[in-house]
Each structure stands twice: as C-alpha cells, then as structure tokens.
Amino acid sequence: MSTQDSLQRLAQTIESRKTGSHEKSYVARLLHNGPDSFLKKIGEEATETVMAAKDVQRDPANPLLRGKLVGEVADLWFHSMIALAYFDLSPADVIAELERREGTSGLEEKALRKTQI
Numbered sequence: 001m002s003t004q005d006s007l008q009r010l011a012q013t014i015e016s017r018k019t020g021s022h023e024k025s026y027v028a029r030l031l032h033n034g035p036d037s038f039l040k041k042i043g044e045e046a047t048e049t050v051m052a053a054k055d056v057q058r059d060p061a062n063p064l065l066r067g068k069l070v071g072e073v074a075d076l077w078f079h080s081m082i083a084l085a086y087f088d089l090s091p092a093d094v095i096a097e098l099e100r101r102e103g104t105s106g107l108e109e110k111a112l113r114k115t116q117i
C-alpha cells in the first residue's frame with residue numbers, strides 16, 4: 001500500500017465526518033467546532049514536533065524518542081488534513097504542489113523571488 005493511498009483513505013474518512021455525529025467522532029467534533037479548534041491543535045502539535053525532534057537530536061539512537069517524533073508528526077499531519085478538508089482541499093493538492101516544486105532547489109527559488117521584487 002502506498003503512502004499516497006493511506007493519506008487518501010484518511011482524507012476520505014475525514015471528508016465523511018463532515019456530516020458525522022460530533023458526539024461519536026473526534027474529527028466531526030473538530031469540524032463542527034470550526035477552525036479555531038483544529039488550528040489550535042496544529043499549533044500544539046507543531047510545537048510538540050519541535051520538542052520531540054530536539055530530543056532525538058540529543059539522543060539519536062534512542063528508539064523511544066524516535067517513536068515519539070514519528071507520533072508527533074503523525075498528529076501534525078492528521079490535524080493539518082482536517083484543516084485541508086475544512087477548506088475543501090486535499091492531500092492530493094499538497095502532493096501536486098510538492099510535485100510542481102520537484103527539482104527546483106530551494107536556494108534557486110529564493111534567488112528567483114529576490115530578482116522579482
């Protein structure tokens with residue numbers, strides 16, 4: 001199973017929660033409560049990702065810390081996918097944007113932006 005398939009399947013589940021019961025579903029609850037609820041979670045998960053990555057930087061071989069980092073990034077991706085769905089966007093849009101950027105060095109792109117100002 002490809003990474004893209006998993007993301008697409010999760011996106012479909014999230015989409016289905018737009019009409020789901022917010023009593024029984026965490027996703028439906030966040031969608032029902034509106035952007036502030038999931039944007040706050042994205043902020044928290046981003047901070048937790050940074051803290052977990054700093055722990056791995058200090059002790060790279062520690063499997064518990066490595067697992068914690070993966071878990072925090074999963075939380076960050078998951079809550080970001082809720083934001084995309086809320087605004088009628090999908091992981092396919094993000095993947096298309098990454099594909100558009102493929103092969104363009106960040107340094108080249110930055111230099112090009114400076115000449116355009």
Ligand SMILES: N=c1c2ncn([C@@H]3O[C@H](COP(=O)(O)OP(=O)(O)OP(=O)(O)O)[C@@H](O)[C@H]3O)c2ncn1[C@@H]1O[C@H](COP(=O)(O)O)[C@@H](O)[C@H]1O
Pocket residue numbers: 010013017024025026027028074075078
């Ligand atoms: N991938 C996830 C997923 N990742 C994280 N979470 C939930 O995100 C919540 C927030 O994580 P935190 O670490 O901040 O935990 P917390 O301290 O309980 O957070 P608070 O909400 O209390 O602030 C937790 O309740 C996690 O269980 C997820 N909840 C659901 N999914 C997927 O979404 C699907 C639909 O979920 P429901 O809508 O709940 O059926 C599920 O089948 C899963 O595939």
